[in-house]
Amino acid sequence: MHVLIVPSWYPTERNPIAGIFFKDQAKALQEKGYKVTIAYPEIIPLREKSSEKMGYSVKEEDGIITYRYSVRNPFPRRFKTFERLLYSSKLKILYKEIIKEQGIPDVIHAHSSFLAGWSSNKLSAIHKVPIVLTEHSSTIGKGKLTPKQKRLLSEILSEADKVISVGPGLAKTLGEYIPEDKLKMIPNLVNTDEFGIETHIGSEKFRFFSLARLDSNKGMDVLVDAYTNAFSSEDNTELVIGGDGPLKEELKNQVAKKGLQGNVHFLGQLNRDQVINEMQKCDAFVLASKYETFGIVYLEALASGKPIIATKCGGPEIIVNNKNGILVPVDNQNELADALKSILKTAEEYSPEEIRQDCIARFGKERIIQDISRLYEEAIRNK
Known part of the structure; x- marks a missing residue:
């Protein structure tokens, strides 16, 4: 079976971990015997610095034939209609080259509605190839769509042959737009x-x-x-924070005001190898998100055998269990502090091997690809 994967975002030279789970899924499909091709129109904001070559390219990336078309978007990102049209026009160019060189795909697997899903549906209407759409958007899950966006989302989901949600909170929202038999919850794989x-x-x-x-x-x-509340009088713990973003300096100031510079450390943006290294060096992983459609970073910690602390924010509810960590309410500082203290006290009671094996059984390649394969077959059969 030939699967054409169309992602709304994907790893680039500028951001090598963007959409890395799309790539991991594509590699896993190929390992299982599928012929996999990637088609990625990359729409780069005009003001964003990039040394990448614009235009069409095709090459093998980590064993997967990948077609790209990089183009500058002359309009601000708030002009979403133009961005969709630009993405769709470049996808059509890539698709023509793909069917000429790789053959017609049996199924198109689009990731996220407003770019890949919308554009893939346009291709399907012409070429009659079934569409499987996986939704990842936290904007949708948090109910932050405008009335116009809601109407567009309804259209996109209705035109897709099968729809996948990566987490339970997002699935509940998507269920308001499409019938239950069309929607399937399949988590991201690690x-x-x-x-x-x-x-x-x-x-x-x-x-x-x-x-x-x-x-x-x-x-x-x-x-x-x-963390301050949990360990204010102790010096036998540390909190290491990886990542970058608009609140970095504000967070550093918060740490300085609390006098925690010796205990709380900021690592900045990490590449894939650095993430793996930090997961192996830590004793426990914690993330206090307000909303997650899923949370692949939790799985990376579990695959490393580490106990986790997560919030009940839409995705982690299907990840955390009594074998691997603690769930706390969103924005509940006291319960989060209690969870930190509990993990410190009971860390030796968690079995790294049991944590890892449970993660593999529920979120590893074998389980996830098996579920996706069934959906591909249903989409093709029902087209």
Whole structure:
């Protein structure tokens, strides 16, 4: 079976971890015997610095034939209609080259509605190829769409043959637009081959690790406050924060005001290898998000055998169980502080191997690709 994957965002030279889980899924499909082709029209904002070559390109990337068309968007991002039209026009160019060189795909798997989903539906209307659409958007899950966007989303979801939600909170929202038999919840997979349990010589302190874009949604300010409350009189722990974003300086100032510079450390943006290294060095992972459609970073921690602390924010509810960590309410500083103290106290009671094996069983390649394969077959059969 030939699967054409159309992502709304994807790893680039500027951001090599953007949409990395799309790439991991594509690689897993190919390992299972599927012929996989990637078609990625990259729409780059005019003011964003980029040294990447504009225009059409095709090459093998990590074993997957990848067609790209990079183009500058002359309009501000708020002009979403033009961005969609630009994306769609470049996807049509890529598709013509793909069917000429790789053959007609049996199914198109689009990731996220407003660019890939909308544009893939336009292709399907012409070429009659079934569409499977996976939705990842937190904007949709948080109910932040305008009336116009809601109408467009309804159209996109209705035209797709099958729709996948990556988490339960998002599935509930999508269920308001389409019938139950059209919607399936299939989580993102984690590449457990890259993340693993490894003996290391780390810090003498118990290390909590957090990793996210440093914006208001990720709750880093709440985490810093909770960490302060939990360990204000102790010096045997540390909080290490990876990632960059608009709140980085504000968070650093928050840490300085609390006098925690010796215990809370900011690592900045991390590449894939650095993320793997930090997961292996830490004793526990914590993220206090206000909303997540899923939360692939939790799986990376679990695949490394680490207990996790997460919030009940839409995605982690299907990840956390009594084998692997603690769930707390969103924005509840006191319960988060209690969870930090509990993990410190009971860390040795968690089995790294049991945590990892449970993660593989529920979110590893075998399980996720099996579910996706069934959906592909249904979409093709019902077209």
